[in-house]
Amino acid sequence: MDWQAFWLTIRLATLVTAILIALGLPIAYWIAYSRWRWKFLVEAVVAMPIVLPPTVLGFYILVALGSRSPLGRWWQTMTGHTLAFTFTGLVIGSVIYSLPFAVQPIAASFALIDRKLLAASATLGASKLRTFADVVLPLSVPGLITGVALTFAHTMGEFGVVLMIGGNIPGITRTVSIDIYDEVQAFNFSAANQTALVLLGISFVALCLVYGVNRKLWALWPLK
Amino acid sequence: MRTASEIAPITATPKSGADVLTARIRKRLPAAGRDFELDIDIKLSPGITILFGASGAGKTTLLDCVAGLVMPDGGKIAISKRTLFDSDSATNVSIKDRHIGYVFQDLALFPHLTAQKNIAYGLADMIANERQRRTDTILESFRISDVRDRRPSEISGGERQRVALARALVTDPCVLLLDEPMAALDAPTKSKIIDDLRAWNREHHIPILYVTHGSDEVFALGENVVVLENGRVTACGTPHEVMTAPRQETIAQLAGFENFFDALVTASHEDRGTMTCRVASTNVELETPLVRAEVGSTLRVGIRAGDILLATARPQGLSARNIIPGEIISLEQRDVIVSVGVDCGVKIEVHLTLAARDSLQLRRGCDVWLILKTHSCHLMAHSARE
Numbered sequence: 146m147d148w149q150a151f152w153l154t155i156r157l158a159t160l161v162t163a164i165l166i167a168l169g170l171p172i173a174y175w176i177a178y179s180r181w182r183w184k185f186l187v188e189a190v191v192a193m194p195i196v197l198p199p200t201v202l203g204f205y206i207l208v209a210l211g212s213r214s215p216l217g218r219w220w221q222t223m224t225g226h227t228l229a230f231t232f233t234g235l236v237i238g239s240v241i242y243s244l245p246f247a248v249q250p251i252a253a254s255f256a257l258i259d260r261k262l263l264a265a266s267a268t269l270g271a272s273k274l275r276t277f278a279d280v281v282l283p284l285s286v287p288g289l290i291t292g293v294a295l296t297f298a299h300t301m302g303e304f305g306v307v308l309m310i311g312g313n314i315p316g317i318t319r320t321v322s323i324d325i326y327d328e329v330q331a332f333n334f335s336a337a338n339q340t341a342l343v344l345l346g347i348s349f350v351a352l353c354l355v356y357g358v359n360r361k362l363w364a365l366w367p368l369k
Numbered sequence: 370m371r372t373a374s375e376i377a378p379i380t381a382t383p384k385s386g387a388d389v390l391t392a393r394i395r396k397r398l399p400a401a402g403r404d405f406e407l408d409i410d411i412k413l414s415p416g417i418t419i420l421f422g423a424s425g426a427g428k429t430t431l432l433d434c435v436a437g438l439v440m441p442d443g444g445k446i447a448i449s450k451r452t453l454f455d456s457d458s459a460t461n462v463s464i465k466d467r468h469i470g471y472v473f474q475d476l477a478l479f480p481h482l483t484a485q486k487n488i489a490y491g492l493a494d495m496i497a498n499e500r501q502r503r504t505d506t507i508l509e510s511f512r513i514s515d516v517r518d519r520r521p522s523e524i525s526g527g528e529r530q531r532v533a534l535a536r537a538l539v540t541d542p543c544v545l546l547l548d549e550p551m552a553a554l555d556a557p558t559k560s561k562i563i564d565d566l567r568a569w570n571r572e573h574h575i576p577i578l579y580v581t582h583g584s585d586e587v588f589a590l591g592e593n594v595v596v597l598e599n600g601r602v603t604a605c606g607t608p609h610e611v612m613t614a615p616r617q618e619t620i621a622q623l624a625g626f627e628n629f630f631d632a633l634v635t636a637s638h639e640d641r642g643t644m645t646c647r648v649a650s651t652n653v654e655l656e657t658p659l660v661r662a663e664v665g666s667t668l669r670v671g672i673r674a675g676d677i678l679l680a681t682a683r684p685q686g687l688s689a690r691n692i693i694p695g696e697i698i699s700l701e702q703r704d705v706i707v708s709v710g711v712d713c714g715v716k717i718e719v720h721l722t723l724a725a726r727d728s729l730q731l732r733r734g735c736d737v738w739l740i741l742k743t744h745s746c747h748l749m750a751h752s753a754r755e
Binding site for chain 1: 436437438463464465466467468469470471473475477478479480481490491493494536537540
């Protein structure tokens, strides 16, 4: 069990989840409540990381972080090296590939709230911000928990994108899923198994949390 | 009482110092089939005004425009001197700044807050003491103090209704809008809440617009009734004027008239204040009250089933001017009323008591005479729907 990789991955997942809740709330709010006729284009862009092959996503992120892109060049002048193959670069890439896992459950939760409640809040003198804080958020707790759990679990387990933009540097970008791959390549099956079981356990706990808080909403089978 | 053709802005003398709501609204809503257009011009003084009409007439849209939830295509909405919306000057005050109380059809109580917190929601800008005092007072006067710490899902329908009312009223709004608030309640609960609302209204003197399609609430609450039909105001007046002497068939239908038929005006007796009409496709002649209509024109006649008398022998010496022979074609008992269908050239429904049916020994096929007073025949414009 490579503890260095494990703690690195936990740090990555926690940081990415925190960033995505901050970024995801306004995006989810816009998706849930906007009536722009081209909204579906934005929704498609947000959902892309779910269906894109990880290598495609990884490739484009690598190009965007690398020394040929505006972002990459700016970073290079600031710090003296590229974003690719750094922990920061990994965080940026992870935020992109985990975006739909945060935004979609939260947007769904927002959209399910009865619009009349928002209207009532407004007639009682509440600003849009207060309505969001006092009505929308409290009624979206299941969606928020789902977003957090899925983002965390997904970031813990991502492989393809991490390998492409991280470069598997121990202590910097060598996450747990890459560690498992390396152990299998080196025929250390028992080490690989230990690490894999830990990931399995974390994923299972995350999903139990998701289905547990959403018992009234999302069952995989219809509720009797 | 004015007919549709005579209606200009509906006005009532405003009390000095009290707010008057004026609303001139034009709004087109796309709908399946035909687009719906709301086009109204009303002035409401303090007191309860009932907005009456069938489903789809535009009542909720009107309330939503006044509250700011829907933006009209054109017009002006103002409370006394304060303009809320004006298409000419592109003014549109935001919902939260209009200070209008709105009780929605499904109440829209916040499910995650207790009754007390729901009521206090609109008082967030007050200091805590004042907020608590006001909340306590209104909980008392609406008799819901004992459910203050329960959530909406844990209290009865009547209690939820009162919480929704209290929540809107505790903020001391300039105008109160109520959208069919009593629809899901039973009669005793309804009348208690109506009393509470009346008591509150006596102290606060604001324009209250109460939407309903139930005729019993019109009489219980209304000082003034505005009838909305297909997006337009077709009548206004006191409840008595609008409901018991309706000039429009749709109002009559809503107000519970059972008999409607076409009649041709054959003669007009101005000195006597009556007219003679012949029921279409028959030679039955009726003497009716005089209205402004030309000889030869066709009108709609509405008669309440409870206004008609039945006789098994041709009566003599009666004051009633209309005595019409006919034959009973159906007899139906509905609870304690008997509904008798009589064919006298046109099918007429008559309501009798059980005792009357039994003592006259009425049966299908019996020859009877219908007795109608002149003033039981209500003449209405022939429904010319554009």
